Amino acid sequence: MRQAEGGLRERKKRETRQALAEAALRLALAKGADHVTVEEIAEAADVSVRTFFNYFPHKEHAILGRDPEHLERALDRMRTAPADESPLTTMWHVVSDVLTNLEREGELSRRGELIMSSPTLLYQLMMSSFDDERQLTAALAERMGEPPASVRPALVVSTAGAACRVAMELHKAAPDRPVRELVAESFQLLAEGIDPRFEPTTKGHS
Known part of the structure; x- marks a missing residue:
């Protein structure tokens, strides 16, 4: 049971990271990398700004898909x-x-x-x-x-x-x-x- 829960958490983390990276790239392509904010990326991925910083140190890493x-x-x-x-x-x-x-x-x-x-x-x-x-x-x-x-x-x-x-x-x-x-x-x-x-x-x- 714990293994299944751990696997689910890891999958959810990967999905959240992917959603943030996709949102960051999409916004950067539409507006230009310099004109995108962390708040916009988080909103587009339907997560909080705090959650964004759990995955990326700044918006550039999200746009790069690190x-x-x-x-x-x-x-x-x-x-x-x-x-x-x-x-x-x-x-x-x-x-x-x-x-x-x-x-x-x-x-x-x-x-x-x-x-x-x-x-x-x-x-x-x-x-x-x-x-x-x-x-x-x-x-x-x-x-x-x-x-x-x-x-x-x-x-x-x-x-x-x-x-x-x-x-x-x-x-x-x-x-x-x-x-x-x-x-x-x-x-x-x-x-x-x-x-x-x-x-x-x-x-x-x-």
Whole structure:
């Protein structure tokens, strides 16, 4: 009985978070992110302002659809990846899972375009992404058996994040190219080496 009640509470929490995120995105698309208030989001989701702050620290996180469960799933995927899976492949699966969720909800293009048109949202996305990347880097370093200050796991995680941000920006300029396609191309370039002829020291330069 207690397990059923716990499951029901968790489902209700997920539904409330989703309702707030959907209301925030809908209002931001209609009015512009800077002109939406927490009070309007809470009213549209039929909850109190106090309830809003139980789920999101501010309206930007609601518009971005920030959900702690997404990071937990990514960390779990990182920790349970097959031993012979390359670090970049693991990051691709993490990113692909996020894209699949957004595609299923039909929010990928709308939210991406909104973020790229709002300096405030872009800043908040980058700040929250930095925190996510720190946790993902720690998990990847542990899985790779490398110390926390190692460059490779940090670079794998941060370049994967950069690939997603580049894809969203390019999709805004070329909406006929799906975000997933752009992300996949970016990962392929990372895997191949974006500049195999890189020479930090060349003739005539010190």
